[in-house]
Amino acid sequence: MAYCHYGELKNRGIFPLHDESQITIGYLETELNLVPGMKNIRLRDFPSFIQTTDPDDIMVNHNILQTKNACRAKAVIIHTFDDLEKEVPDAIRQKFDHVFTISPLQLLEHQVENLEVNSIGSNLWKEDNACIAWLNQRAPNTVLYVNFGSIIVLSPQQLLEFAWGLANSNQYFLWIIRPDLVRGESAILPQEYLKEVEGRAMMAGWCSQEQGISEGVQMICWPFFVEQQTNCRYACMDWEIGLQIEGNVERGKVVELVKVLMEGEKGKDMRKKALEWKDKAQLAGKPGGSSYHNLEFLINDMLLKNY
Structure with missing residues (x-):
């Protein structure tokens, strides 16, 4: 819905920015009341491509074109489920025909009875299962999972700030570190750090990330670019399962938020909320659930009828 606007x-002159100072002087706090289904959304919560001073920004123009082209599609699939953000899909249905909310995909995958299909993974990288034995030695809800996804690239200093923040939090953590996570060099941590976290940390190669909401997990968000700003806003403000690292990362901020998440009363409340969302996600992915129904309709009435 954000891209659609x-x-x-x-056209209203809300962006591109006049100059880069608007990023820091509070302009991005401007509320946008013209986006149906996204009440009180701020400019800073929109996908980050609009934080540009270039009127011909290639990604802005690309997204405007793609949302126009979507009007010609026979079906639009949105990776969400109805209970999670019902107002937004309902608003999108006013713009496009045949809009299907289908998520969480891993729960829908479990409904497939064909054993050959079940053996096919969705991973782009080879799985690293070495962490499983380490995780099995920890009590439930005592390990922090850290993952920056498949695209984000950190500076060496950002890597160290996160690393020492995790170490100083005195919590167990499983950190997924891609070989290309650090800009211009490999993601190598100093020996003194590895010694400090010995026994408390497991650094693994890249593996597929389960969707936290469907597993009932509260989270710390550090929105970097694209839709991460929007996702963070909903996780922290609407779904009440997230804490945000504001601005550039500092180890002290990491320690503070990890303590709140893992030990504080707010973290406990967030976990209860996350488990409520987990139940709703599980229902959506089961036979009779909204996502299960939408997937069946998409296959049987939209795809198979064309053959």
Whole structure:
């Protein structure tokens, strides 16, 4: 829905920015009341491509074009489930025909009875199962899972700030570190750090990330670019399962938020909320659930009828 309004925001002169100072002087706190289904959304919560001073930004123009082209699609699939953000899919259905909310995919996958299909993984990288034995030695809800996804690239200093923040939190953590995580060099941590966290940490190669909501997990968010700003806003403000690292990362901030998440009363409340969302996600992915129904309809009434 945010991308659908890029064109209107541009025409109204809300972006591109006049200069880069608008990023820091509070302009991004401007509330946008013209986006159906996204009440009180701020400019800073929109996908980050609009934080540009270039009126011909290639990614802005690309997204405007793609949302226009979506009007010609026979079906639009949204990776969410109805209970999670019902207002947004309902608003999108006013723009496009045949909108299907289908998520969480890993729960829908469990409904497939064909054993050959079940053996096929969705991983782009080879799985590293060495962490399983280590995890099995820890009590439930005592390990922090740290993952920056498949695209984000850190500076060496950002890597160290996260690393020492995790170490100083005195919590167990499983950190997924891609070989290309650090800009311009490999993600190598100093020996003194590895000694400090020995026994408390497990650094693994890349593996597929389970969707936290469907597993009932509260989270710390550090939105970097694209839709991460929007996702963070919903996790922290609407779904009440997230804490945000504001601005650039500092080890003290990491320690503070990890303590709140793992030990504080707010973290406990967030976990209860996360488990409520887990139950709703599980229902959506089961036979009779909204996502299960939408997937069946998409296959039987939209795809198979064309053969």
